[in-house]
Amino acid sequence: MIIRITFICFFTLVSFCSIQAQNLFYSGNYLWNWSNINPAALGTENALDIKMSYHKQWSGLEGAPNNFSFLAQTPLFQQKTEILSQNYHATGLEGYHNQAGLWSETGLYARYAYHLTLSQRDEWNPNSRLRMSFGASFGFKTIGFDASKATLHNPNDNIIQNNQQSTIPDANIGIWLRNDRFFGGFGIYQLFENNVNIGQSNNLERYYNLTTGANINLTKNIILSPSALININKTTAINWDLNAKLAYNDLVWVALNYRHKRAVQTFLGTRVTSWLDIAYSYQFSTFLKNNENNFNSLGTTNEILLGIRFFNKKVDSDEKRNSIF
Numbered sequence: 001m002i003i004r005i006t007f008i009c010f011f012t013l014v015s016f017c018s019i020q021a022q023n024l025f026y027s028g029n030y031l032w033n034w035s036n037i038n039p040a041a042l043g044t045e046n047a048l049d050i051k052m053s054y055h056k057q058w059s060g061l062e063g064a065p066n067n068f069s070f071l072a073q074t075p076l077f078q079q080k081t082e083i084l085s086q087n088y089h090a091t092g093l094e095g096y097h098n099q100a101g102l103w104s105e106t107g108l109y110a111r112y113a114y115h116l117t118l119s120q121r122d123e124w125n126p127n128s129r130l131r132m133s134f135g136a137s138f139g140f141k142t143i144g145f146d147a148s149k150a151t152l153h154n155p156n157d158n159i160i161q162n163n164q165q166s167t168i169p170d171a172n173i174g175i176w177l178r179n180d181r182f183f184g185g186f187g188i189y190q191l192f193e194n195n196v197n198i199g200q201s202n203n204l205e206r207y208y209n210l211t212t213g214a215n216i217n218l219t220k221n222i223i224l225s226p227s228a229l230i231n232i233n234k235t236t237a238i239n240w241d242l243n244a245k246l247a248y249n250d251l252v253w254v255a256l257n258y259r260h261k262r263a264v265q266t267f268l269g270t271r272v273t274s275w276l277d278i279a280y281s282y283q284f285s286t287f288l289k290n291n292e293n294n295f296n297s298l299g300t301t302n303e304i305l306l307g308i309r310f311f312n313k314k315v316d317s318d319e320k321r322n323s324i325f
Contacts, residue, residue: 028257045089109139
């Protein structure tokens with residue numbers, strides 16, 4: 001146990017000192033909501049949509065990472081139907097808190113996106129519109145170090161002296177392209193590369209992601225959505241994800257997320273009512289091999305996701321929105 005806790009502390013320290021903390025709290029929950037990873041994907045449903053998640057990594061280990069996040073988003077100036085306008089604005093508010101060992105990170109961002117219709121494949125099907133959107137988020141993040149939680153072998157060790165924190169402005173931008181058959185986008189994050197001074201001076205490192213995916217109708221009611229995500233930054237190797245999501249009648253969905261050499265994450269979600277979605281995720285770590293020279297038991301990683309919609313617009317048909325109840 002001591003060895004594993006030591007590993008947690010070391011892994012956490014390396015992650016935060018490189019100012020890439022968001023990678024430590026990795027989750028594939030963007031399959032639940034693509035605007036989690038691209039501000040341009042904001043406001044694609046005609047409702048006030050609130051998504052929340054709680055991610056507990058390596059449960060049972062002291063100091064293991066955990067994360068809470070929320071994102072509220074809505075399109076603006078829409079008609080009283082489910083169909084979105086050809087061109088429209090969307091806005092949102094995002095917040096999160098990450099905790100790992102002695103380190104924490106809290107962020108709050110305002111978001112905006114503009115959606116533009118480029119073409120429409122089928123004039124009778126509004127979902128066939130090819131839309132391009134541009135988005136941005138701006139806010140502040142606070143990175144902190146809590147020395148009071150540290151237990152030192154040598155109480156006189158002055159390496160860890162005081163609680164420290166740094167609050168800095170931050171911004172992200174993105175572009176998103178979608179219709180009923182495919183989707184994809186490109187984003188740039190930590191745009192300002194601001195300096196964080198906690199113990200030593202570090203800069204937030206700008207990073208990029210590229211997303212692509214498709215919606216394949218297997219039957220009238222079953223849609224398969226394969227997708228891929230590539231993350232790029234200056235100092236580490238390219239990280240990539242492969243995903244597959246299977247949805248039945250917009251009612252129940254399962255998904256599988258694989259991050260190269262890092263983790264496999266499974267999802268099960270359902271639309272309980274017309275205004276409530278819930279989902280559960282279980283993650284397997286794959287970056288640690290199961291042999292005597294590696295840490296082969298880091299505990300389980302679980303995630304709970306909750307989605308709430310207010311001011312749902314009426315569906316432009318005689319069909320009721322699918323839900324369990």
